[in-house]
Amino acid sequence: xxxxxxxxxxxxxxxxxxxxxxxxxxxxxxxxxxxxxxxxxxxxxxxxxxxxxxxxxxxxxxxxxxxxxxxxxxxxxxxxxxxxxxxxxxxxxxxxxxxxxxxxxxxxxxxxxxxxxxxxxxxxxxxxxxxxxxxxxxxxxxxxxxxxxxxxxxxxxxxxxxxxxxxxxxxxxxxxxxxxxxxxxxxxxxxxxxxxxxxxxxxxxxxxxxxxxxxxxxxxxxxxxxxxxxxxxxxxxxxxxxxxxxxxxxxxxxxxxxxxxxxxxxxxxxxxxxxxxxxxxxxxxxxxxxxxxxxxxxxxxxxxxxxxxxxxxxxxxxxxxxxxxxxxxxxxxxxxxxxxxxxxxxxxxxxxxxxxxxxxxxxxxxxxxxxxxxxxxxxxxxxxxxxxxxxxxxxxxxxxxxxxxxxxxxxxxxxxxxxxxxx
Numbered sequence: 211x212x213x214x215x216x217x218x219x220x221x222x223x224x225x226x227x228x229x230x231x232x233x234x235x236x237x238x239x240x241x242x243x244x245x246x247x248x249x250x251x252x253x254x255x256x257x258x259x260x261x262x263x264x265x266x267x268x269x270x271x272x273x274x275x276x277x278x279x280x281x282x283x284x285x286x287x288x289x290x291x292x293x294x295x296x297x298x299x300x301x302x303x304x305x306x307x308x309x310x311x312x313x314x315x316x317x318x319x320x321x322x323x324x325x326x327x328x329x330x331x332x333x334x335x336x337x338x339x340x341x342x343x344x345x346x347x348x349x350x351x352x353x354x355x356x357x358x359x360x361x362x363x364x365x366x367x368x369x370x371x372x373x374x375x376x377x378x379x380x381x382x383x384x385x386x387x388x389x390x391x392x393x394x395x396x397x398x399x400x401x402x403x404x405x406x407x408x409x410x411x412x413x414x415x416x417x418x419x420x421x422x423x424x425x426x427x428x429x430x431x432x433x434x435x436x437x438x439x440x441x442x443x444x445x446x447x448x449x450x451x452x453x454x455x456x457x458x459x460x461x462x463x464x465x466x467x468x469x470x471x472x473x474x475x476x477x478x479x480x481x482x483x484x485x486x487x488x489x490x491x492x493x494x495x496x497x498x499x500x501x502x503x504x505x506x507x508x509x510x511x512x513x514x515x516x517x518x519x520x521x522x523x524x525x526x527x528x529x530x531x532x533x534x535x536x537x538x539x540x541x542x543x544x545x546x547x548x549x550x551x552x553x554x555x556x557x558x559x560x561x562x563x564x565x566x567x568x569x570x571x572x573x574x575x576x577x578x579x580x581x582x583x584x585x586x587x588x589x590x591x592x593x594x595x596x597x598x599x600x601x602x603x604x605x606x607x608x609x610x611x612x613x614x615x616x617x618x619x620x621x622x623x624x625x626x627x628x629x630x631x632x633x
């Protein structure tokens with residue numbers, strides 16, 4: 211069975227999943243992506259893994275309306291990639307995989323409607339991230355579900371949102387998101403104590419080190435975290451702790467100014483760090499803090515867990531039900547300064563337990579690897595191949611079923627047989 215994944219973009223964490231899918235499908239897996247948008251390092255890596263089965267297209271055009279500031283549903287982006295449908299058809303797909311309702315998913319929706327090729331959508335959104343979704347977005351999603359045969363959700367909060375949209379629960383699989391757990395752990399083993407010591411000295415790290423990794427943008431709740439850090443630090447009465455920001459973005463200058471203006475101590479800025487060089491920073495830290503105001507599934511959380519760090523996670527992060535428990539971390543409200551301060555205090559006062567909590571993180575994230583993600587996606591493929599010609603958003607009437615069955619019985623049998631060969 212030929213499995214074709216159509217996506218505008220991906221990052222490093224996806225590449226091990228593509229490798230797993232290709233292996234499980236005996237090499238009959240291909241990827242069509244935007245070579246102008248994907249970082250060059252990721253283009254190079256995926257071509258090393260998939261060879262000519264990685265098809266990068268260029269020249270996308272897009273109509274952008276409203277702000278593009280990272281918060282969901284504040285702006286609208288309508289893409290058009292010349293030659294996309296033709297490029298997908300050249301791969302002779304038996305099943306299509308996409309990411310979300312927008313971006314390049316339009317090609318799979320069109321081919322599902324006109325060629326009846328089964329369509330699996332990997333999805334990440336939650337009720338919280340979509341709380342401000344306009345009526346036309348909700349209407350479009352419900353309409354598009356007619357041409358989606360199965361959805362693979364990243365976690366339970368995503369699944370709840372998809373069910374609330376009207377998608378049938380028996381057409382939902384779970385678990386397509388995974389950090390490159392094995393790769394990060396291999397990189398971590400190459401980091402020496404001397405490297406860690408030099409880095410800690412250069413950055414001026416002291417006491418319990420709380421690490422943030424990501425874009426420095428308002429969506430991540432960094433201004434709220436900094437205000438809470440000021441209160442937390444003042445209550446420590448000279449006991450040193452460090453808040454280390456790794457990343458860059460438009461909020462960097464404002465964060466630095468606020469530290470200087472309010473004389474907030476113990477804050478360090480490392481700047482942008484390449485993904486392949488991030489392991490020493492995880493080694494330097496005692497815990498990861500993710501104060502996001504809105505995230506589907508922060509990949510840095512499982513990445514830090516793979517490196518043995520406890521997690522301080524925002525309750526607005528879609529990954530916390532699966533990844534953060536009392537055994538390996540804390541869940542807090544970043545919009546509540548008192549809750550954030552108390553969480554920081556709890557972690558700082560538990561320093562002797564942080565190593566044990568980090569080991570618990572490793573155990574938990576071992577169930578969220580590329581292998582698990584590939585298995586979840588293939589489960590969705592199985593559901594899609596068995597879904598017939600109608601999307602599961604609403605049951606068709608009996609006459610439509612009879613008419614569709616006459617035209618699709620042989621094709622459905624062929625795709626089911628091909629699926630089991632892929633497994």
